[in-house]
Amino acid sequence: xxxxxxxxxxxxxxxxxxxxxxxxxxxxxxxxxxxxxxxxxxxxxxxxxxxxxxxxxxxxxxxxxxxxxxxxxxxxxxxxxxxxxxxxxxxxxxxxxxxxxxxxxxxxxxxxxxxxxxxxxxxxxxxxxxxxxxxxxxxxxxxxxxxxxxxxxxxxxxxxxxxxxxxxxxxxxxxxxxxxxxxxxxxxxxxxxxxxxxxxxxxxxxxxxxxxxxxxxxxxxxxxxxxxxxxxxxxxxxxxxxxxxxxxxxxxxxxxxxxxxxxxxxxxxxxxxxxxxxxxxxxxxxxxx
Amino acid sequence: xxxxxxxxxxxxxxxxxxxxxxxxxxxxxxxxxxxxxxxxxxxxxxxxxxxxxxxxxxxxxxxxxxxxxxxxxxxxxxx
Numbered sequence: 001x002x003x004x005x006x007x008x009x010x011x012x013x014x015x016x017x018x019x020x021x022x023x024x025x026x027x028x029x030x031x032x033x034x035x036x037x038x039x040x041x042x043x044x045x046x047x048x049x050x051x052x053x054x055x056x057x058x059x060x061x062x063x064x065x066x067x068x069x070x071x072x073x074x075x076x077x078x079x080x081x082x083x084x085x086x087x088x089x090x091x092x093x094x095x096x097x098x099x100x101x102x103x104x105x106x107x108x109x110x111x112x113x114x115x116x117x118x119x120x121x122x123x124x125x126x127x128x129x130x131x132x133x134x135x136x137x138x139x140x141x142x143x144x145x146x147x148x149x150x151x152x153x154x155x156x157x158x159x160x161x162x163x164x165x166x167x168x169x170x171x172x173x174x175x176x177x178x179x180x181x182x183x184x185x186x187x188x189x190x191x192x193x194x195x196x197x198x199x200x201x202x203x204x205x206x207x208x209x210x211x212x213x214x215x216x217x218x219x220x221x222x223x224x225x226x227x228x229x230x231x232x233x234x235x236x237x238x239x240x241x242x243x244x245x246x247x248x249x250x251x252x253x254x255x256x257x258x259x260x261x262x263x264x265x266x267x268x269x270x271x272x273x274x275x276x277x278x279x280x281x282x283x284x285x286x287x288x289x
Numbered sequence: 290x291x292x293x294x295x296x297x298x299x300x301x302x303x304x305x306x307x308x309x310x311x312x313x314x315x316x317x318x319x320x321x322x323x324x325x326x327x328x329x330x331x332x333x334x335x336x337x338x339x340x341x342x343x344x345x346x347x348x349x350x351x352x353x354x355x356x357x358x359x360x361x362x363x364x365x366x367x368x
Contacts, residue, residue, distance in 0.1 A: 007333070007334055011332075011333050011334055012327070012333065012334040012335075013334070014324070014335075015297065015335045015336060015337050016322070017337070017340060020297075040300055040301050040302045040331065041332075044301065045299070045335065070302065234332045234333070236302075236331065
């Protein structure tokens, strides 16, 4: 196996304490979770430094224990009816032109959290009519009546992550299958308004092969997924899924070329790319906003 | 006036980092925004910027040390 102990030079980020402190101070008063902090995102300094964040609703604890993820698995909290308003107010306070809302998995709830997504979208739009909204959702166990609810709220971007190739999905994800996630994306693409872009993302460095990645791209293009993000997996701790490889930059570039040739509207492929990283710029690139 | 530089909290989930390398030596002029040093956290290598204009007076941490959030890392002579 390749050396995975030494971090490559491209895994380098700049940290401006003053700007990050200012953002933390703003967020502290809002009683909201960000996936930036909960997942210990390597881009936190960059995003907080430039005044953006991605909200993680219905958390901080998740009902699933995916082996790649740093979000804690544990006892869930009751749904907070004021959370939608607080997310909307935070969007306003931060002056976000594009907001990303994700969540923990809530398999404990009868609606798996779909209603809270809808309420958050509605509140953001009520207070921020010019802000574009991106949701990054769980698989809702593939239940189409729940997907219908979220689709009806008309997010600008509907993201659901495949996370990895077919063969590695059972090893990396918990209670999620490759086919359920594909079905979610297919259903959303087929039933959402044409104004909603459908997006997914994967991690590299888990042991996937080129043919498997290309097959995944083909599976996504067959159902007309619009955006694809590809980034490097960084193992959160020794307990998590073992990193197999720091994928060389050349392979990210090769995947970008192939994915664009296969017809995605937008592809972000680089080690530090995460689902919501530079999401605003992504939407602007295809939407002319 | 002498200003102290302390290790910032670079990762939401850990407070102890591996000190990578210095990019400024004692006697060097530093400006706000200049990279002072690199630290390896659990997920990334962070380049930490100076928050002051002045001259780096003293390095209090050596490359390869384990450092904690709040540790005194350096002093900067500020005009």
